[in-house]
Amino acid sequence: MKKAFVIVVVVSCFACAVRAQPFNHDGHKSNGIVVSVGASGDYYIGPGNINLGQLDNNRLNWQLNAMLGLTLARDKNDRRTMVAGFGSFGVNNASTIGHVFDDQGYTTLATSQNSANNRYQLEGGLLVAEVFRISTGVGQQLFNKQILVSGNGVNFKATSLKYNSTTVGFNFNVSVVAIVLNCTFEYGRDYSKTVIVPSAGLMLRL
Numbered sequence: 001m002k003k004a005f006v007i008v009v010v011v012s013c014f015a016c017a018v019r020a021q022p023f024n025h026d027g028h029k030s031n032g033i034v035v036s037v038g039a040s041g042d043y044y045i046g047p048g049n050i051n052l053g054q055l056d057n058n059r060l061n062w063q064l065n066a067m068l069g070l071t072l073a074r075d076k077n078d079r080r081t082m083v084a085g086f087g088s089f090g091v092n093n094a095s096t097i098g099h100v101f102d103d104q105g106y107t108t109l110a111t112s113q114n115s116a117n118n119r120y121q122l123e124g125g126l127l128v129a130e131v132f133r134i135s136t137g138v139g140q141q142l143f144n145k146q147i148l149v150s151g152n153g154v155n156f157k158a159t160s161l162k163y164n165s166t167t168v169g170f171n172f173n174v175s176v177v178a179i180v181l182n183c184t185f186e187y188g189r190d191y192s193k194t195v196i197v198p199s200a201g202l203m204l205r206l
Contacts (some may be wrong), residue, residue: 007143034069040201047193063090079129090119108147118142161190178203
């Protein structure tokens with residue numbers, strides 16, 4: 001259901017791109033489509049206790065982000081409320097992968113992990129007044145092929161874990177650049193516990 005929702009949102013944005021041409025205050029057509037790209041650093045907290053006084057550098061990772069938004073309305077300050085598709089491509093280090101396995105109850109028979117493990121997320125939702133984001137979708141954590149043991153049995157050729165994701169966040173616009181603070185909750189599917197991953201970065205509107 002969540003995957004179907006995300007696909008509908010993204011396809012709708014593209015389908016309306018040609019027709020969406022709202023008028024500005026001067027009566028001229030203005031673009032109803034917003035495309036933003038950027039990058040951010042993220043911190044894997046996991047489901048355990050949060051001790052912000054002792055940050056672990058091995059839990060720090062990075063991601064590239066993109067947004068495609070279709071303007072629904074503008075407020076009196078010309079700030080847009082948009083339905084949008086959000087995508088991210090991240091890289092998690094070996095230590096973070098170890099935490100993921102431990103937190104979700106997986107035991108690996110691999111002697112070591114790759115130092116760079118790709119992570120993908122695709123979400124659909126709203127960006128309200130170009131400030132508040134709420135979105136939900138799906139994600140996938142990739143890693144080298146290995147044997148994983150869990151309460152559900154043994155997977156002899158495991159290469160990924162899939163999960164649902166929900167993100168809430170805030171954008172602080174400075175001209176064409178926005179400072180972005182997000183908090184993503186990863187849960188369900190191959191995850192037995194909810195994971196918390198906050199991030200901070202910059203987005204550039206194209």
